[in-house]
Amino acid sequence: MVIATMNDGDEARIAARTRVKRLGSAKSKAQLRALLLIAPLLIFLLFVFVLPIALLLTRAVDNRAASAALPYTMSALSAWDEQSPPDEALFAAFATDLKQSPRDQIAEVAKRLNYYETGMRSMLLKTARTIRNAEPPYKTAFVAIDPKWETPHYWTLIKNASPPFTDYYLLASLDLERDATGAIGRVSAENAVHVDVLIRTFVVSASVTMICLFLGYPLAALIARSKGAVANTLLILVLLPFWTSLLVRTSAWVVLLQGRGVINSALMWLGLIDPAHPLDLIYNRIGVLIAMTHILLPFMVLPIYSVMKSIPPVYLRAASSLGAPPMSAFFRIYLPMSMPGVSAGGLLVFILALGYYITPALVGGPGDQMVSYFIAYYSNQVTNWGMAAALSTILLVAVLILYAVYNRIVGIDRLRIGL
Secondary structure: OHHHHHHHHHHHHHHHHHHHHHHHHHHHHHHHHHHHHHHHHHHHHHHHHHHHHHHHHHOOOEOHHHHHHOHHHHHHHOOOOOOOOOOHHHHHHHHHHHHHOOHHHHHHHHHHHHHHOOOHHHHHHHHHHHHOOOOOOHHHHHHHHOHHHHOHHHHHHHHHOOOOEOOHHHHHOOOEEEOOOOOEEEOOHHHOOHHHHHHHHHHHHHHHHHHHHHHHHHHHHHHHHOOHHHHHHHHHHHHHHHHOOHHHHHHHHHHHHOOOOHHHHHHHHOOOOOOOOOOOOOOOHHHHHHHHHHHHHHHHHHHHHHHHOOOOOHHHHHHHHOOOOHHHHHHHHHHHHHHHHHHHHHHHHHHHHHOOOHHHHHHOOHHHOOHHHHHHHHHHOOOOHHHHHHHHHHHHHHHHHHHHHHHHHOOHHHOOOOO
16 A cells, blocks of 8 residues: 555656646746747847947947058057157158058048147148059158158048047047047146036936926826816827827927017017017026927826826825825825836936937037037038947936936836836
């Protein structure tokens, strides 16, 4: 009997172990099928979204243009002490590179050297055009083209451009630079613009976030407390801006806010302002805040509303029945329970505001442009991909830090965005 019982127990354990293995195998197959279903989307995101962004960000440290176009020159400069005048061998190597390298590569090197010192682009391009027909000795030919080639300073600039990677653009995006000794210091006051732009970007984004919270919290509470058709109507009005183009909404604010626009005309008709002195509501910080608040307000309302909708009304009634005044019940019960929606809405609005470009460009003045404007400027107008990538990297790092702080304080698992 004892042996039979032990055998039965062994069979039960074996059967249980077999069932566990089958369940594990079925779960693994289900996970594999789910992964195969989303694999096309993951591949699409990788090649269309992640990879282009990664390639753009590498431009912030990429410095291979000079070494690719001037290989002989860089080899000769590696043995140069940066103090003695350049010798004939260095000029000969430089002439060889200028004769052999394609013109577009030389133009790219000239453009990059011009970031280090103004005038290097025209100096190098002029030299490249003329030296192609020159014969040895090359030092005399270079000095005849431009006497500056006899100065070690300009050869030092070329040598500094030789490493394949550089921190020049990242430092410049923070108004920093390296001096002749390699030490990092501040740029001159007339060239220090990027830090002010970054501060302005964060100030405007924080201001818009606070205004959206001030307007969106009561609106979300009203929608959450409303019933039936009233709640549906209010919710549709909140969602309505999503059905209109961002450019159209911003252009509409230009019509409303301009000196003889709808708002000023209405105030003049009511006799509230002097027709000769309309309110200055556009092409300044006021216009930027108004337009951005209107566009981003739904992103604040929806997360707060989704949390408020899940708060049982019985909690406030219980607090009231226990003698808590309405304000005390709100601050001690309702507000803490709605904070996940507030934090999610604030995070969403702030991050979206950081990257705004069209709205400040259309309704803001020269002193109201944010960092995205300068990213577009460096990308489209001066074709300085290094500075555009560096500013993009700074903005991305700021968003990641903000995300990490939010996750540390609130917890990303409490994030509630949407209905």
